[in-house]
Amino acid sequence: MEDFVKKFAEEGAFVLSEKIAGEIIACSEEVKxxxxxxxxxxxxxxxxxxxxxxxxxRVCYFDGNKEVTLGFTSEGTMLMSLFGYMRKNPAxxxxxxxxxxxxxxxxxxxxxxxxxDSHEFACWMYTVAIHQLYACEKKLSLISGTAQERxxxxxxxxxxxxxxxxxxxxASYLGVTPSYLCKLKRRxxxx
Numbered sequence: 251m252e253d254f255v256k257k258f259a260e261e262g263a264f265v266l267s268e269k270i271a272g273e274i275i276a277c278s279e280e281v282k283x284x285x286x287x288x289x290x291x292x293x294x295x296x297x298x299x300x301x302x303x304x305x306x307x308r309v310c311y312f313d314g315n316k317e318v319t320l321g322f323t324s325e326g327t328m329l330m331s332l333f334g335y336m337r338k339n340p341a342x343x344x345x346x347x348x349x350x351x352x353x354x355x356x357x358x359x360x361x362x363x364x365x366x367d368s369h370e371f372a373c374w375m376y377t378v379a380i381h382q383l384y385a386c387e388k389k390l391s392l393i394s395g396t397a398q399e400r401x402x403x404x405x406x407x408x409x410x411x412x413x414x415x416x417x418x419x420x421a422s423y424l425g426v427t428p429s430y431l432c433k434l435k436r437r438x439x440x441x
């Protein structure tokens with residue numbers, strides 16, 4: 251658990267103190283997820299905040315008849331349904347575990363109280379939000395180009411995803427079909 255708290259505390263631009271990180275963890279509840287279990291369901295109202303303690307989760311949505319994977323989490327990552335948290339609207343995106351995973355669930359009320367009561371936490375949370383926006387732009391810069399270039403960038407930058415996530419989900423993330431990804435893998439292995 252200490253390693254998880256350390257990664258969580260370092261999620262922002264400055265490190266959250268052990269005291270505040272401990273308070274957050276103390277007001278959270280452990281949720282264990284089986285592989286492919288939904289954490290946040292499309293169309294449901296979920297106002298909670300989640301912190302990944304173990305495993306990898308993916309954030310996705312449906313674009314017509316096609317599932318699109320926006321990204322994957324790592325240990326210490328904070329995530330939520332922004333529609334639910336901000337406006338109590340049904341989720342547009344859904345969050346699903348890629349394998350056995352554990353998250354810490356914090357109610358909106360507890361999370362908002364922490365922001366209100368702790369200037370340190372509010373500043374840290376601001377940097378977490380900016381960091382996540384940065385990560386979105388970085389992802390676009392790394393996962394661009396041809397399908398092969400995007401796959402090679404994924405291998406180089408996120409080997410944990412290659413090791414722990416199904417080929418179907420990786421294909422969704424890269425915007426290709428699973429059969430095309432298999433051909434691409436074979437082509438790269440042949441080089």
